[in-house]
Amino acid sequence: MHSIFVYMLKRYFPILEWLPKYKKSYLAGDFSAGITVGIMLIPQGMAYALIAGLPPIYGLYAALVPNLIYVFTGSSRKLAVGPVALDSLIVASSLAAMKIANVTDYISMAIFLALFVGVIQLVMGFMRLGFLSNFLSRPVVSGFTSAAALVIGVSQLKHFFGLEISTNNTVKTLQAIFSQISETNFYDLTIGVAAVLVILGLKKLHRKLPAAMVVVILAIVGIYLFMVNDTDVHIVGQIPQGLPAFLIPELNVDMMVRAFPTAMALAFIAFAEAMTIAKAVEDKSQEYFTEPNQELRALGLSNIIGSFFQSFPANAGLSRTAVNVDEGAKTGIASLISVVVVGVTLLFLTPFFYYLPKSVLGAxxxxxxxxxxxxxxxxxxWAQRKDEFYLFLVTFLTTLLIGISQGIIFGVLFSLLLLVYRISRPHIAVLGKIKGMEYFKNLKRFPEDVEVHDEILMIRFDAQLFFANVQYFKSQLMKEVSLKGDGLKYVILNAEPVNYIDNTALNQLEKTVENLKEAGIVFKIAGAIGPIRDILQKSGFLNVIGKENVYVRTAEAYEDCLKKMERTALQEKVSLQYK
Structure with missing residues (x-):
């Protein structure tokens, strides 16, 4: 009983698994990564809060408690959890669509979303729905991520140009910028462009330099010393000092109904995004295994508990995780150090961010x-798989032109449609025996190297046979039968790739066999695996084709047909000589 209890504790709190095995040699890498990511979190958190339409301080709140909870519950030891650009944009676009009247209600709904998303993720984790992340194919993820990056970039142009633009729609934002270009605040534009150049220059000088934090410090000092008028530059302004207070998020039925679609989409998208990052890190290091269901539970708890400390939805950040790995992080201690850095900033340093230009955060x-x-x-x-390119394109354009949530939903639906199409029209090959060998290969691939007999048709069906593809199988089979002509006597189905046959397919197969019999053609099955033979036996299909027409190997079925063909020819010769 004790061992089961310990196992369950380690399962739900993976820190109990790795912390007792912690080595001193890990500390240097964890400390370096923790400090670096913590410094990154400060400007990034504030910037991502702006994307979400929230005051900058809420970005620091989202960088604090969710990250701390994930240290104890996450199965990945290197994910850096906190506010992320993509999730922030989903929050902004969804809340904008709700047309919330005032800032207080807007903030309340954003915090409630974190609670709702966390509950959904936690329930999904306990229901073991982690496998759902497998339905996000790489073309969907790539198309979605590329479009979302453009959407996020466009959303920040208003800070670059110092313009007041309320819409979150990409096309409308660009239209508004072009229509208001004469109103550009050249102070904001100059600072934003300078910030970009300095960051790129510092990264070129040394990629591990905390370029974003350096630019933030330089900008704050510059504005404090040289800004003559408060209206010259759009600055962050007053930021509350101190750790977030414990507050129970406002709950009511109306909020749940309005937030449900966004919460469902965000819970799924955030999990898929986190798993994509976690798997990439895991594959690179091969040091531990990321468990999808525990990741759901960990992200769920991080968001639930984070919402009680005024956090909006948090998730694993790609750029911060990459820095975490590059800096040598080995365990969650790195994230723990990042939490300390953010906590110290909240306690003592927030007044210094008053003069931070919004255009720097945009940069x-x-x-x-x-x-x-x-x-x-x-x-x-485009060069290799055009069907998957169109999948990428649909996801990309939907995300870019319609919306973030719609993009991922359309991408998944299009993926499923493509999957159904492929399943309903699987690969079918007409086989021939390679001359002088026991191999049976596709006639189209080896047209000059195979034996061909007008009396024998061999086909291979590379999928399970079920209701969705049996009509396609039947039509392709009868097409090949008609191409063979009147001399056809035997049809051999190489069933090695077939791993299942459902009742609908069996009924159609029986009718096909009967039709072939009426035409004087014998149907044979070769290479069927054990479960398929069981299905054929229990269904009575063997009685339809005859047990003598089932073979272990394709070669045996082929040789049997040849012998019968030779015997028939000899009988015909004898009968002619007898006359």
Missing amino acids: IIILAVYGLIDLKYPKQL
């Missing part, structure tokens, strides 16, 4: 999401 966001735009992958898809 940080634009550069952070630029790396998410993947141009090579769609080119590769």
Whole structure:
């Protein structure tokens, strides 16, 4: 009983698994990564809060408690949890669609979303629904991420130009910028462009330099010393000092109904995003195994408890996780140190951010999401798999032109449609025996190397036979039968790739066999695996084709047909000589 209890504790709190095994050699990497990511979190958190339409302080709140909870519950030891650009944009677009009247209600709904998303993720984790992340194919993820990066980048242009634009729609934002371009605040524009150049320059000088934090400090000092008028530059302004207070999020039925679609989409998207990052890190290091269901529970708890400390939805950040790994993080101690850095900032340093220009935060966001735009992958898809390229394109355009939530939903639906199409029209090959060998290969691939007999048709069906594809199987089979002509006497189905046959397919197969019999054609099955033979036996199908027409190997069925063909020819010769 004690061992079961310990096992369950370690399962739900993975820190109990790795912390007792912690080595001193890990500390240097964890400390370096923790400090670096903690410094990154400060400007990023504030910037991502702006994306979500929230005051900057809420970005620091989202960087604090969710990250701390994940340290204890996450199965990945290197994920850096906190506010992320993509989730922030989903929050902004969803809350904008709700047309919330005032700032207080807007903030309340954002915090409630964190609670709702967390509950959904926690329930999904206990229901073991982690496998759902498998339905996000790479073309969908790539198309979604690239478009979302563009959407996020465009949303920050208003801070660059110092314009007041309320819409979150990409097309409308661009239209508004062009229509108001004469009203550009050149102080904001100059500072934003300078911030981009300094960050790029520092990264070129040394990629591990905390370029974003350096720019933030330089901008604050510059504005404090040289800004003559408060209206010259759009600045962050007053930021509350101190750790977030414990507050129970406002709950009512109306909020739940309005937030449900967004919460469901966000719970799924955030989990898929986190698992994509976690798997990439896991594959690179091969040091531990990320458990999808525990990740759901960990993210769920992080968001639930975070919402009680005024956090909006948090998730694993790609750029911060990459820095975490690059800096040598080995365990969650790195994230724990990041939490301390954010906590110290909240307690003592927030007054210093009063003079931080919003255009600098916009520059940080634009550069952070630029790396998410993947141009090579769609080119590769166009050259290799055009159907998957169209899947990428549908997801990309839907996300870019319609909305973030709609993009991921359309992408998944289009993926499922593509999957259904492929399942309903699987690969079918007409086989021939390679001359002088026991191999049976596709006639189209080896047209000059195979034996061909007008009396024998061999086909291989590379999928399970069930209601969705049996009509396609039947039509392709009868097409090949008609192409063979009147001399056809035997049809051999190589059933090695077939791993299941449902009742609908069996009924159609029986009718097909009967039709072939009426035409004087014998149907044979070769290479069927054990479960398929059981299905054929229990269904009575063996009585339809005859047990003598079932073979272990395709070669045996082929040789049997040849012998019968030779015997028939000999009988015909003898009968002619007798006359």
